[in-house]
Amino acid sequence: xxxxxxxxxxxxxGLRSERSAMLAQHAELELCAVSLGQVYGGLRGVIGVICxxxxxDPQRGLIIRGRPVRELTGLGVEEVFWLLLCGEYPDKAxxxxxxxxxxxxxxxxxxxxxxxxxxxxDSHPMVLFSLLTLxxxxxxxxxxxxxxxxxxxxxxxxxxxxxxLLARLPVLAAAVxxxxxxxxxxxxxxxxxxxxxxxxxxxxxxxxSPPAAAAFADLLRLYFVLHCDHEGSxxxxxxxxxxxxxxxxxxxxxxxxxxxxxxxxxGLASEMTLRFVLAMHKHxxxxxSEGQIEDYCxxxxxxxxxxxxxxxxxxxxxxxxxxxxxSFAAEHISVDPLYATADHYYRIGPAVLASAGKAKSxxxxxxxxxxxxxxxxxxxxxxxxxxxxGLGLSIGMLAQxxxxxALGSPIMRPRSASLAELRELTGTG
Ligand code: HAX
Numbered sequence: 001x002x003x004x005x006x007x008x009x010x011x012x013x014g015l016r017s018e019r020s021a022m023l024a025q026h027a028e029l030e031l032c033a034v035s036l037g038q039v040y041g042g043l044r045g046v047i048g049v050i051c052x053x054x055x056x057d058p059q060r061g062l063i064i065r066g067r068p069v070r071e072l073t074g075l076g077v078e079e080v081f082w083l084l085l086c087g088e089y090p091d092k093a094x095x096x097x098x099x100x101x102x103x104x105x106x107x108x109x110x111x112x113x114x115x116x117x118x119x120x121x122d123s124h125p126m127v128l129f130s131l132l133t134l135x136x137x138x139x140x141x142x143x144x145x146x147x148x149x150x151x152x153x154x155x156x157x158x159x160x161x162x163x164x165l166l167a168r169l170p171v172l173a174a175a176v177x178x179x180x181x182x183x184x185x186x187x188x189x190x191x192x193x194x195x196x197x198x199x200x201x202x203x204x205x206x207x208x209s210p211p212a213a214a215a216f217a218d219l220l221r222l223y224f225v226l227h228c229d230h231e232g233s234x235x236x237x238x239x240x241x242x243x244x245x246x247x248x249x250x251x252x253x254x255x256x257x258x259x260x261x262x263x264x265x266x267g268l269a270s271e272m273t274l275r276f277v278l279a280m281h282k283h284x285x286x287x288x289s290e291g292q293i294e295d296y297c298x299x300x301x302x303x304x305x306x307x308x309x310x311x312x313x314x315x316x317x318x319x320x321x322x323x324x325x326x327s328f329a330a331e332h333i334s335v336d337p338l339y340a341t342a343d344h345y346y347r348i349g350p351a352v353l354a355s356a357g358k359a360k361s362x363x364x365x366x367x368x369x370x371x372x373x374x375x376x377x378x379x380x381x382x383x384x385x386x387x388x389x390g391l392g393l394s395i396g397m398l399a400q401x402x403x404x405x406a407l408g409s410p411i412m413r414p415r416s417a418s419l420a421e422l423r424e425l426t427g428t429g
Contacts, residue, residue, distance in 0.1 A: 051232025084399035105167035106190035126262040137251035155406035161250040174203035229396025273309035274371030309368030321366040
């Protein structure tokens with residue numbers, strides 16, 4: 001037994017009996033009605049999944065276990081993972097235990113490196129990250145012990161897999177970075193010392209002065225805390241949940257979530273925003289004026305394209321994750337010309353979008369700020385940014401998987417309707 005298993009084992013009976021009581025008394029309660037428009041519209045607004053790790057509030061942004069994310073910006077990944085899973089902060093002993101546990105589980109089996117070595121050199125970084133994650137399935141404890149474990153105890157094996165994966169994903173992501181940079185065999189074991197995010201920063205092997213190295217390590221800590229979860233129904237989390245609901249283990253499930261995140265209209269916005277800023281630099285020179293940025297935005301909208309880095313499907317106020325990273329950037333990288341242009345863009349974009357009058361949110365989103373920050377510290381391969389995003393979201397996906405397994409979430413099986421059925425229902429047949 002370990003401290004995290006122990007704490008979850010204490011919490012689960014209460015959660016299970018709450019669920020049973022709710023179902024016994026209110027199983028027929030209607031949570032929402034579903035319209036034809038919603039079914040055709042990607043199920044926007046339809047409650048279809050229960051996720052207790054976080055919610056996204058249109059005004060307040062990401063709320064993790066009841067705490068607004070802006071209150072969590074001083075935490076590390078270990079504390080936030082404990083919070084996501086248990087709904088409470090770890091005490092000192094629990095936090096230190098988790099830190100040591102993750103460091104001790106970080107070694108990646110050699111067969112994963114054979115998979116990486118055999119992938120075509122120009123493979124997309126997300127393909128490599130997902131492939132490596134999937135390859136670890138061979139070591140899944142849940143897969144190994146599935147036939148011996150009863151339903152009530154299966155979560156213990158899922159938690160083992162979640163801890164293994166949480167420990168190893170930064171090693172995989174760092175290896176993808178080195179492979180994408182053309183270094184044939186630079187993937188090494190994780191350093192024994194340091195927190196989860198410090199070890200990842202070290203494994204990237206970027207060259208920084210000591211103050212920049214400290215700032216970069218702190219940026220990664222903040223980045224991963226801010227990107228650790230985003231409800232259970234974004235395409236990435238939902239894909240992970242659906243695969244996990246079939247009792248596929250965490251490697252299959254996280255790989256599926258990453259595959260969804262790789263889509264251009266999902267996890268790619270950080271890359272797209274930086275490309276947009278770089279294109280302005282190319283067009284006008286390295287310091288476009290405010291008037292030039294405004295013209296460029298107007299021309300983009302007139303050409304029927306979106307202003308990347310603005311708007312959100314749910315948020316209707318400034319994203320606290322943007323606010324936190326923007327204030328980090330203002331403190332640490334204000335002299336960077338790319339950031340200076342991006343910063344003008346954040347100020348000019350909202351008015352341009354407002355005058356176009358279509359977007360429901362005109363605020364910069366979190367993806368607007370991550371590119372300039374990562375680029376400043378040497379992560380200049382833009383295709384890598386979705387790997388960073390996926391590494392962050394995996395923290396929450398793993399917590400959600402364990403909780404869903406522990407609470408016996410059933411296999412996903414919504415019903416589909418045929419066009420013939422819809423024609424009959426709508427009288428258009
Ligand atoms: N630039 C131009 N037009 C925009 C816009 C933007 N940044 N944001 C929204 N709009 C437009 C929409 O395209 C839509 O136009 P149509 O009616 O012609 O289709 C209209 O305004 C209403 O859209 P909405 O309801 O405000 O927003 P959606 O829920 O449809 O879409 C998006 C949300 C994030 C996809 C959208 O704001 C967008 O495309 N933004 C730019 C890309 C981006 O930054 N994406 C990252 C979002 C953060 C995130 O979730 N990351 O994972």
